Amino acid sequence: MSDKVLLDYGSGGRASQRLISELFLKYLGNDELNRLNDAAELSLSGRLAMSTDSFTVDPIFFPGGNIGSLAVHGTVNDVAMMGAVPRYLTCGYIIEEGLPMDDLETIVASMGEAAEHAGVQIVTGDTKVVPKGAVDKIFINTTGIGEIIVDPSPGGDRARPGDAVLVSGTIGDHGLTILGTREGLDFEAKVESDSASLNHLLVRLVRELPDVHVLRDPTRGGLATTLNEITASSGVCCELVENDLPVRPEVRGGCSILGLDPLYLANEGKFLCIVPQEDADKALEIMRADPLGRDACRIGTMTDANPGKVVLVTQLGGKRLLNMLEGEQLPRIC
Amino acid sequence: MSFELLEKFRDPALCRKILDKMRAELDGGLRFMEVCGTHTVAIFQSGLRSLLPEEIVHLSGPGCPVCVTHESEVNAFLDLAGRDNVIMATFGDLMRVPGHGGRNLKKAQADGARVKVVYSPFDTLKLAKENPGDLVVFIGVGFETTAPTIAGTMKMAKAQGITNLRVLCFHKTVPTALEALLTDAMTSIDGFILPGHVSAIIGLEPYKFIAEKYGKSAVVTGFEPLDILQSLDQMIGWRNAGEAHVTNNYTRIVSDEGNLKASEIMYEVFEPVDALWRGIGLIPGSGLEIREEWEGFDAKKEFGITIEEGPALPGCKCGEILKGIKQPDECPLFKKACTPANPVGPCMVSTEGSCAAYYKYKLD
Numbered sequence: 001m002s003d004k005v006l007l008d009y010g011s012g013g014r015a016s017q018r019l020i021s022e023l024f025l026k027y028l029g030n031d032e033l034n035r036l037n038d039a040a041e042l043s044l045s046g047r048l049a050m051s052t053d054s055f056t057v058d059p060i061f062f063p064g065g066n067i068g069s070l071a072v073h074g075t076v077n078d079v080a081m082m083g084a085v086p087r088y089l090t091c092g093y094i095i096e097e098g099l100p101m102d103d104l105e106t107i108v109a110s111m112g113e114a115a116e117h118a119g120v121q122i123v124t125g126d127t128k129v130v131p132k133g134a135v136d137k138i139f140i141n142t143t144g145i146g147e148i149i150v151d152p153s154p155g156g157d158r159a160r161p162g163d164a165v166l167v168s169g170t171i172g173d174h175g176l177t178i179l180g181t182r183e184g185l186d187f188e189a190k191v192e193s194d195s196a197s198l199n200h201l202l203v204r205l206v207r208e209l210p211d212v213h214v215l216r217d218p219t220r221g222g223l224a225t226t227l228n229e230i231t232a233s234s235g236v237c238c239e240l241v242e243n244d245l246p247v248r249p250e251v252r253g254g255c256s257i258l259g260l261d262p263l264y265l266a267n268e269g270k271f272l273c274i275v276p277q278e279d280a281d282k283a284l285e286i287m288r289a290d291p292l293g294r295d296a297c298r299i300g301t302m303t304d305a306n307p308g309k310v311v312l313v314t315q316l317g318g319k320r321l322l323n324m325l326e327g328e329q330l331p332r333i334c
Numbered sequence: 335m336s337f338e339l340l341e342k343f344r345d346p347a348l349c350r351k352i353l354d355k356m357r358a359e360l361d362g363g364l365r366f367m368e369v370c371g372t373h374t375v376a377i378f379q380s381g382l383r384s385l386l387p388e389e390i391v392h393l394s395g396p397g398c399p400v401c402v403t404h405e406s407e408v409n410a411f412l413d414l415a416g417r418d419n420v421i422m423a424t425f426g427d428l429m430r431v432p433g434h435g436g437r438n439l440k441k442a443q444a445d446g447a448r449v450k451v452v453y454s455p456f457d458t459l460k461l462a463k464e465n466p467g468d469l470v471v472f473i474g475v476g477f478e479t480t481a482p483t484i485a486g487t488m489k490m491a492k493a494q495g496i497t498n499l500r501v502l503c504f505h506k507t508v509p510t511a512l513e514a515l516l517t518d519a520m521t522s523i524d525g526f527i528l529p530g531h532v533s534a535i536i537g538l539e540p541y542k543f544i545a546e547k548y549g550k551s552a553v554v555t556g557f558e559p560l561d562i563l564q565s566l567d568q569m570i571g572w573r574n575a576g577e578a579h580v581t582n583n584y585t586r587i588v589s590d591e592g593n594l595k596a597s598e599i600m601y602e603v604f605e606p607v608d609a610l611w612r613g614i615g616l617i618p619g620s621g622l623e624i625r626e627e628w629e630g631f632d633a634k635k636e637f638g639i640t641i642e643e644g645p646a647l648p649g650c651k652c653g654e655i656l657k658g659i660k661q662p663d664e665c666p667l668f669k670k671a672c673t674p675a676n677p678v679g680p681c682m683v684s685t686e687g688s689c690a691a692y693y694k695y696k697l698d
Contacts, residue, residue: 183453185453258453306697309697311697312381313381314379314380314381315344315346315380315381316344316346316349316350316380316381316382316385316559317346317350317381317385318380318381318382318383318384318385319381319384319697320378320379320381320383320384320695320696320697321694321695321696321697323693323694323695326674326675327430327440327675
């Protein structure tokens with residue numbers, strides 16, 4: 001193959017076949033995908049969870065991962081948040097002509113590794129190559145499907161007054177890493193994306209505590225936006241305690257320089273978990289037993305004080321509204 | 335500064351102690367204005383707004399650079415965005431600021447304008463070098479905090495022989511605006527929390543008139559809760575004693591003399607001119623303009639841009655809010671016709687504007 005992706009590789013002819021067999025099947029191959037039929041034949045039963053997401057992250061390589069592993073983690077996590085065991089993924093690649101073949105190989109290889117680690121199979125896919133400038137380097141879409149193992153499934157509308165609000169670890173790491181790498185900002189302390197598949201931890205959690213009320217992936221818009229979505233759909237108030245929010249000092253420092261709020265930065269390897277008060281300690285114990293949840297902690301309580309709103313109890317004991325993010329966060333003048 | 339040290343300025347026990355002392359000493363109300371938008375946000379974010387005694391009335395002043403950028407200035411940079419061979423370089427805050435007909439830089443970008451958000455004015459040097467066939471126009475908005483860095487960038491561009499960088503200079507200066515407020519018969523302000531960043535450049539001297547000429551107190555203040563509480567407590571004490579002072583409580587960053595080198599660079603490149611403030615109007619001597627020797631960098635001259643007063647926005651109370659005459663939730667448009675997604679007036683436009691802060695942080 002050439003050292004760069006050419007339009008030929010998307011032609012559907014021999015060049016496409018070579019790309020599929022020498023690259024995609026090499027790293028993503030499994031019995032189903034290797035059959036190269038027009039559609040995959042799956043074995044699933046019961047209530048299913050399905051989710052799709054498109055990944056257009058810039059830069060495509062960042063400390064802690066790349067667009068390939070991220071495309072697996074993002075969709076696997078979305079499916080798992082429904083109390084489901086993710087089983088199969090699809091992937092669609094839209095590649096800009098001229099992308100170095102080595103970059104593509106790195107991305108596909110890390111997608112394969114991520115899928116293997118998550119225990120999911122990529123069973124069907126698609127590759128398009130578009131002229132230079134039509135997309136920015138590479139876009140990936142993944143769709144995931146899994147079997148729901150709890151009834152009812154966790155959902156934002158199930159939060160109740162008195163529930164405990166837990167988070168599986170530090171927040172803002174991914175968002176600050178992406179922004180810092182994109183802008184070439186050299187932070188004094190190292191920041192790294194938390195991108196990871198959370199499904200094994202989540203499956204253990206819902207198996208041991210089937211009455212988890214809410215599981216959510218605080219990706220774009222961050223923790224604050226996700227909690228606002230939950231309070232809007234449940235009509236309950238979320239009271240967060242500022243002192244209990246886990247933010248790495250290096251993330252806090254980076255945010256302070258740029259005028260950003262870590263509560264609104266994206267996460268890719270953390271989840272929010274809202275459980276009945278009496279299950280809080282057990283949930284924390286399960287989360288902390290897993291490396292991906294070792295920094296899990298309680299950050300607040302659902303109440304009936306300000307229905308539909310997220311309230312932050314500050315370090316000083318004052319209270320203020322924690323609103324939904326309006327557009328994207330932008331760095332300030334002074 | 336280490337974060338451990340900063341934490342000391344957030345110590346809840348110490349804050350409570352000062353709050354109790356303030357309550358005990360309060361003899362009538364105190365109307366204070368924090369000039370700077372970053373203070374407005376700090377007061378809300380820390381929860382201080384909900385902890386201060388009710389007799390202390392907190393007013394947000396004209397110290398948010400985005401808020402006071404005049405609509406005619408906004409229209410000027412929006413007109414430039416999208417021109418052939420022009421790359422607009424800006425700080426992120428200006429991306430959503432609306433001009434005439436709901437235009438903004440975000441929409442201009444979607445329509446094909448080349449707009450680059452920069453983190454430092456020095457980033458424009460690289461941008462200009464990388465695009466030799468284009469003109470990079472930096473939108474120079476801000477107070478004495480940002481003006482010296484932009485002046486420094488222009489000097490560096492000259493030294494490096496970069497000829498395709500221009501600055502659209504809309505800088506404003508803070509002390510002149512405070513004097514305009516103090517001479518306005520409608521305002522009622524007992525004391526000012528003075529901006530930390532601006533003061534780091536200009537020092538204490540330019541504020542002395544506040545006590546000497548107008549008998550009001552003013553304190554240069556940092557952005558942590560203890561900084562703010564200490565300054566308020568001090569002003570209560572002076573008021574009770576019938577005194578007025580201007581002092582510097584932010585000595586860990588601000589020296590009384592200011593940053594002489596930065597001021598020197600600023601006035602080497604810029605000179606004072608009359609300026610229009612959004613919501614307030616013309617304030618004599620309150621703007622900075624590029625000096626004639628540097629006119630090769632002047633985007634206003636290059637594109638023949640003039641700034642003119644237009645009709646007031648119907649219903650919008652931002653002018654009174656910026657002067658501390660009204661509070662954001664006293665405006666009939668607040669949270670109704672005017673929201674951060676669809677801002678009508680300047681105070682809702684910027685994330686550091688007082689209306690935006692009320693909208694975002696205040697619990698009803």
